[in-house]
Amino acid sequence: MARHRTIGPSALMLGGAGVIIGVAAAWLVSQGNPGNMGVCVACFNRDIAGAFGGAWANMGGVAYIRPEIIGLLFGGAVAAVATREFRPRGGSSVVLRFMLGFIFMLSSLIFLGCTVRAWLRLGGGDLNALWGIAGIAAGVVAGALFLKRGFNLGRARVLPRPVGWIGTGMMGVLLVFALMTEFGSPAGFVTTTAAGARATAEGAVIQGEAVLRPEDASLVDGEVVAADGAVISPAASVEKATPLPGGRRAPLLISLVAGLALGVVAQRSRFCTMGGFRDLVLVRRFDLLFAAVGLLVGSTVANLVLGQYNLGFTGQPVAHTDALGNFAAMAVAGLAAAMLGGCPFRQVIMSGEGDADAFVAVLGMIAGALVAHRFVIASTGAGLAENAWPALAVMMAVLLGIAFVKRERLA
Amino acid sequence: MVEVDARGLSCPLPVMRAKQALSAAPDRLVVRVDSGTAKANVSSMLADEGYDVSVSEEPDHFRIEASRT
Numbered sequence: 086m087a088r089h090r091t092i093g094p095s096a097l098m099l100g101g102a103g104v105i106i107g108v109a110a111a112w113l114v115s116q117g118n119p120g121n122m123g124v125c126v127a128c129f130n131r132d133i134a135g136a137f138g139g140a141w142a143n144m145g146g147v148a149y150i151r152p153e154i155i156g157l158l159f160g161g162a163v164a165a166v167a168t169r170e171f172r173p174r175g176g177s178s179v180v181l182r183f184m185l186g187f188i189f190m191l192s193s194l195i196f197l198g199c200t201v202r203a204w205l206r207l208g209g210g211d212l213n214a215l216w217g218i219a220g221i222a223a224g225v226v227a228g229a230l231f232l233k234r235g236f237n238l239g240r241a242r243v244l245p246r247p248v249g250w251i252g253t254g255m256m257g258v259l260l261v262f263a264l265m266t267e268f269g270s271p272a273g274f275v276t277t278t279a280a281g282a283r284a285t286a287e288g289a290v291i292q293g294e295a296v297l298r299p300e301d302a303s304l305v306d307g308e309v310v311a312a313d314g315a316v317i318s319p320a321a322s323v324e325k326a327t328p329l330p331g332g333r334r335a336p337l338l339i340s341l342v343a344g345l346a347l348g349v350v351a352q353r354s355r356f357c358t359m360g361g362f363r364d365l366v367l368v369r370r371f372d373l374l375f376a377a378v379g380l381l382v383g384s385t386v387a388n389l390v391l392g393q394y395n396l397g398f399t400g401q402p403v404a405h406t407d408a409l410g411n412f413a414a415m416a417v418a419g420l421a422a423a424m425l426g427g428c429p430f431r432q433v434i435m436s437g438e439g440d441a442d443a444f445v446a447v448l449g450m451i452a453g454a455l456v457a458h459r460f461v462i463a464s465t466g467a468g469l470a471e472n473a474w475p476a477l478a479v480m481m482a483v484l485l486g487i488a489f490v491k492r493e494r495l496a
Numbered sequence: 497m498v499e500v501d502a503r504g505l506s507c508p509l510p511v512m513r514a515k516q517a518l519s520a521a522p523d524r525l526v527v528r529v530d531s532g533t534a535k536a537n538v539s540s541m542l543a544d545e546g547y548d549v550s551v552s553e554e555p556d557h558f559r560i561e562a563s564r565t
Contacts (some may be wrong), residue, residue: 089544090544091544093541096541102553165532168532170532170535172531174504174530174531177504177506210513222560232509237506237509238506239504239507241505242504242531243530243556355532355533355537360507363508364508367508368511368512368515426506426507426509427507435531438531439534440531481503
């Protein structure tokens with residue numbers, strides 16, 4: 086009788102990668118990134134979307150070309166080229182992959198975090214993430230059942246070499262815009278949230294002692310006062326003003342290098358935050374679960390060491406306490422990720438490996454972010470937005486529709 | 497010998513197809529994949545199932561050969 090393992094040597098590599106990414110994410114928070122958001126592929130692609138479409142989509146508070154995303158994709162490309170795994174490929178249900186990326190982003194912005202940040206939030210003590218993780222498990226298991234019944238987006242083909250470099254090339258362009266902003270001559274069409282800016286419940290935006298919005302208001306005795314003397318935000322509200330996520334960021338070079346390093350780690354280890362639940366159901370293999378567990382362990386320990394751990398449901402950074410909303414949003418996101426064949430982190434890495442379809446999914450995510458903010462679907466710390474539930478219902482229906490239509494007749 | 501062509505398929509289909517092929521308990525199995533991830537995942541699954549695995553690089557894909565004695 087042959088030996089038979091359900092946990093193999095790759096569990097160690099995936100768990101190690103999870104720990105490294107979890108520790109790095111917690112450290113990036115200590116360097117300036119938003120709370121429990123050292124690395125978040127949904128949030129950071131959203132911020133990139135905000136940098137270019139912020140004015141149209143009311144995204145002034147979440148606009149910044151996140152160097153982590155650029156670094157991750159570059160890291161994936163470097164590692165793939167170095168190990169002769171760079172393969173230009175694509176052409177497998179391109180439009181559907183765009184839609185799946187789009188849906189993944191919308192649902193992630195209802196939860197407030199992707200499948201990576203869900204674990205990082207739990208690693209920071211945010212217990213609301215438990216609902217999100219339960220949702221991911223439910224969505225991914227549903228996706229696994231569809232895969233079992235023959236769901237398949239079709240084969241990708243080998244593409245001409247330059248096509249495989251499109252994702253990397255576009256990240257190069259983003260890096261140029263990021264550097265222009267960093268060195269004081271931003272392109273006119275790029276929006277960047279003011280560093281360290283905070284918003285009051287009434288919508289005033291303060292940076293240090295200056296009031297950025299409304300433009301003619303000023304800070305008098307701790308209150309935001311309009312030009313005509315009317316009080317916009319009382320002192321108590323100013324005191325409780327919350328930081329705008331886009332204004333919280335680690336220094337550009339740190340973010341870029343960290344992204345690059347994590348991109349290499351993720352490419353080599355095949356790190357994925359969705360595959361664990363899927364493989365458990367589908368092929369009875371546990372290795373990929375270690376990626377998510379590693380992420381949780383690494384971020385929990387690092388957050389405790391750095392004094393950033395805050396256990397509880399309330400007062401969590403960039404989070405809300407709507408349990409059902411958290412669960413449902415991540416069930417949709419988990420199903421979308423399972424149908425894409427990898428979590429958003431992996432889509433970014435595969436974009437670097439030359440997978441044009443994965444990059445299309447990333448573009449779908451960016452487009453989804455604009456729509457989520459323009460049409461009041463993205464949540465805020467206060468809770469779900471007006472259109473969140475209708476959007477979730479429509480997205481779930483679309484996913485089920487795709488899952489039923491894209492079925493291969495299994496002989 | 498059993499052959500599986502998993503080129504161009506997204507995760508986890510290459511692993512699923514390879515595992516499906518194992519139900520016939522072949523002594524030799526060849527799986528063709530075209531991404532590094534599929535190469536790694538299929539190889540480790542076959543190793544975990546007790547096969548000796550070797551990978552060779554073809555012009556536009558990876559050829560995974562598994563055998564057991």
